[in-house]
Amino acid sequence: MQERIPILQMGRVLLVTIQVDMHDRLALQLQDDLTNKISESGAKGVLIDISSLEMVDSFIGRVLANISSMASVLDAKTVVVGMQPAVAITLVELGLSLNGVLTALNVMKGMKLLERE
Amino acid sequence: MSSSVLATVISNGQEDLLKEWVQQQLQAEGMRRDLIKVEELTAQSREFLQRFQGAVGSGDLLNIRSMGWSPVLESIGELSRQRGRMGFTPTETALFVLSLKAPLTRLLREAHKDDPIKFIEEITVVGELLDKLGLFTMEVFLQSREEVIIRQQEDMLELSTPVVKLWDGIVALPIIGTLDSARTSVVMESLLQRIVETGSEIAIIDITGVPTVDTLVAQHLLKTVAAARLMGADCIISGIRPQIAQTMVHLAIDLSAVTTKATLAEALKTALQRNGMKVVSSSAV
Amino acid sequence: MPVLNSEVLPVRGEGDIVSVRQAVRKWAVEIKCSLVDQTKVVTAASELARNLLIYGGGGEVRLEKLQEGLRGGVRVTFEDKGPGIPDIPQALSDGFTSGSGMGLGLGGAKRLVNDFSIESEVGKGTRVTITKWK
Ligand SMILES: Nc1ncnc2c1ncn2[C@@H]1O[C@H](COP(=O)(O)OP(=O)(O)OP(=O)(O)O)[C@@H](O)[C@H]1O
Ligand SMILES: [Mg+2]
Secondary structure (H helix, E strand, O other), rough: OOOOOEEEEEEEEEEEEEEOOOOOOHHHHHHHHHHHHHHHHHHOOEEEEOOOOOOHHHHHHHHHHHHHHHHOOOEEEEEOOOOOOOHHHHHHOOOOOOOOEEEOOOOHHHHHHHOOO | HHHHHHHHHHHOOOOHHHHHHHHHHHHOOOOOOOOHHHHHHHHHHHHHHHHHHHHHHHHOOOOOOHHHHHHHHHHHHHHHHHHHHHOOOOHHHHHHHOOOOOHHHHHHHOOEEEHHHHHHHHHHHHHHHHHHHHEEEEEEEEHHHHHHHHHHHHHHHHOOOOOOEEEEEEEEEEEEOOOOOHHHHHHHHHHHHHHHHOOOOEEEEEEEEOOOOOOOHHHHHHHHHHHHHOOOOOOEEEEEOHHHHHHHHHOOOOOOEEEEEOHHHHHHHHHHOOOOOOOOOHHHH | OEEEEEEEEOOHHHHHHHHHHHHHHHHHHHOOHHHHHHHHHHHHHHHHHHHHOOOOOOOEEEEEEEEOOOEEEEEEEEEEEEOOOOHHHHHHHHHHHOOOOOOHHHHHHHHHEEEEEEEEEEEOOOEEEEEEEO
């Protein structure tokens, strides 16, 4: 049995808190689980809290971007929240700008953003 | 040379050697008696002699980087650092080890009264050894000075980058003076850090006080804006002077994705508006 | 240049990429890299370890702690006996991928570190070396 990142449902919003240094398969698993859960639950928003993540490389970045586009196809908005400054600086240097992905400073602000959108 | 001869000589003559050496140090030209007390000097010298004797007994006399010498190097390191901080010059610091030469020479001469050849052999090795230790002292001394300078530079950089909270949810970074790459990255990092700490969704970077912007600095600015966006905050750049605007166009730096305002006041107005506030004159209410 | 310490990690599966990241992080902390620099070198290492696994068919990662005068550094070497890279400048350019990636790994890793070098021979393998100085 493979470990999984838990998805929390809060009304029409799904909340995922990533706390481990994800290996690639775990990230892909999350991508699968989230898309299934969105269509099952009819959620309108997804919050991915990455404030504990110490690093985002091109693979994880791509998974975040994919989740956002897949959710958008299923009519849900995705907000990536809590990216640390060092991680953000590194991602920019790497050349990944995550265009089209919504971002917020923390979960609260992410919620507000979803309400507005 | 069998190291045991030197070791025996030292251990037999220990107290005399210590006294003579301390005396040498005190008399040496440039000894800072104002900076160090005799008791302290004696204690330092005794400690050193013990370690020195141990190293001579166990280690390779010509390779001070070998294991046996590490307690000695450690003690020299500590002493050089301390003296560097206290304001000794490099020469004054190196005197510690170098002034051991005369008393050791005397001890060896006595031990080899009947064998001048042996004496010369030994004294050559001891001389070389002490020179090496002297050079090592200088090395550590300079290194610790350099560390102090680097630390001061880092402190300066941080002092020169005050990120201020202008309003709830709005921070500003007024940059004054020339931006080089090192300073820009320190400045930008502290801005991003403050965005997180204050939970500010808007950051104003004011470059009114910056005389010139080159490609590298402009790129840094744009990267900071991109990083802030990834974190969930928007940047406004204000105070781009006409010359800088021209340079940016010449350098083909694309600012179209960034909000720019002529003055810090206007930037603040825009920021307040985005946060759902409005500035009006009180008489107009 | 004095090498103070070294360690070799095999990369055979995905879990090993995580181990490489963690080992590089540990060493970057030891030489007192700033948090940003730690993150940069860890991210570069993650990219290169993944390339090593996916394109090189696995291999070895060597970590070395360096000391040059006042500054400390971490050097990480990624070596595989895979198919090699026929056109290195092309592989380094952003956006080029022969697989399903975004083609950012090599070029990005280069931007994230102080020294970067790559040697590759078709049919023999690839070696990428990066160094981050404090
Ligand atoms: N160790 C290697 N052995 C053989 N070919 C390699 C190796 N590393 C990289 N390459 C080649 O270089 C290309 C570019 O690599 P790069 O890491 O920049 O992009 P990617 O891995 O394709 O995508 P990304 O890293 O953005 O997910 C790869 O597609 C592959 O063809
Ligand atoms: Mg890659």
